[in-house]
Amino acid sequence: MTIPRGPQDVTPAWLGPVLGADVRDVDVTAIGTGQTGATYRVRATYAAETDLPATFAVKLSAQDDAVRERVALGYRSEVEYYARVAGRMSIPVPPCFYSEISDDGADFVLVLADMAPAVQGDQIAGCSAQEATLAVEALAGLHGPSWCDPEWMALSGIAMPKPGDDAAAGGLGEISVMAAGILVDKLGGDISEQDKETLTAAMSLVTPWLKAEPTRYALMHGDYRLDNMLFDPDRTRITIVDWQTVGIGLPGRDLAYFTATSLDPDVRSTIEKDLVDQYHRALLGYGITDYDFDTCWRDYRLGVVQAPLLTGLGFAFAASTERGDEMMLTMLHRSCRAIRELETLELITSYQAN
CATH class of the missing domain: 3.90.1200.10 (Aminoglycoside phosphotransferase (APH), C-terminal lobe)
Structure with a gap:
């Protein structure tokens, strides 16, 4: 999959294959106060009835190139935690539907459960x-x-x-x-x-x-x-x-x-x-x-x-x-x-x- 560089890249054509569903439309809104990453609430409209959630939290690299390069290790850390560690701990975290990271660690994406109304x-x-x-x-x-x-x-x-x-x-x-x-x-x-x-x-x-x-x-x-x-x-x-x-x-x-x-x-x-x-x-x-x-x-x-x-x-x-x-x-x-x-x-x- 191509990792979205910014919210404009979180499209139905990208999200659909990630979720294994026919996504007809998406609405993307910035949330959170992160300084080393960017998080968005994504509302998905499906072409057919599905058990998948209507909304997700999608986390991407910072939109500032200099920050992305400096904190690449942090991106690796987060992707690895959800992929290898979270399921064996008891601390509550959002369920993760998809994760991917580039070879250099500067670009990553996490598709997480939207915990609203939290x-x-x-x-x-x-x-x-x-x-x-x-x-x-x-x-x-x-x-x-x-x-x-x-x-x-x-x-x-x-x-x-x-x-x-x-x-x-x-x-x-x-x-x-x-x-x-x-x-x-x-x-x-x-x-x-x-x-x-x-x-x-x-x-x-x-x-x-x-x-x-x-x-x-x-x-x-x-x-x-x-x-x-x-x-x-x-x-x-x-x-x-x-x-x-x-x-x-x-x-x-x-x-x-x-x-x-x-x-x-x-x-x-x-x-x-x-x-x-x-x-x-x-x-x-x-x-x-x-x-x-x-x-x-x-x-x-x-x-x-x-x-x-x-x-x-x-x-x-x-x-x-x-x-x-x-x-x-x-x-x-x-x-x-x-x-x-x-x-x-x-x-x-x-x-x-x-």
Whole structure:
């Protein structure tokens, strides 16, 4: 199949063979707020009665050529996740009807179930305690089934250094310092001096941070935050999207990244121990027996560096938009405050001392 370059290429002639149906007409509308990809709701009109859905979510590469080339590994990651991994995890994701990616990874397409009337979380506004509970319990459905399983080390689309890869950890450490510099240069006037100091210090410790707990790992979403979550209107069900940053590493990184970026700091500091406890109890339901709460809490404290790390990398290498810049500033402030309150940098230093 020819991969659509843009929404104009999502035609009946393309969609019909993909679905194995006679598609007479399509209506394509942009949805979502992605900065490294483009997602569209596609309403299909069929020539004959079918059991197929009337609408789909079609995800394509970013329409900016420079962004497409920079995040090709992320596209590989997402296609591989839906093709090889999703069916073996318990975390809820949209069913995938079709996927394809070019040899160079710069062009891809996913035809996913349209989860409407579910709505995307609002990264800037933050989430409620009820939504946060759904998110942390769902996350256990990714970490539990993949807990310390070396099979997943063979995935080709891993976006972050794998445990034990010291050379890759060193390389990401250098890139992180560079990304933090780009962020401060462009948005520094809107960042407090305290947050600049925290960001700079955290990014200087990325390499030892990645090496801190190499023997405890699971598959990670990598960018586990509100903009990548869909909530049913009654807030009883959640669906997780955007699998472009799949990694293997300390599971607490996903958990802390979510709370540090997606909750108002005052709310986070009040309910985070309860959320970690809910996550821990859900994780034990997958048969994990050698992981006590105190270790989980320490992993959570350690993991919060994932928040400024992804924020810095996202700002440095994704397309800049007005909402995107506001979101980055919000996430940065929340995560730097979490690092200070959880004494994460001191924890990393203690690992170095040992």
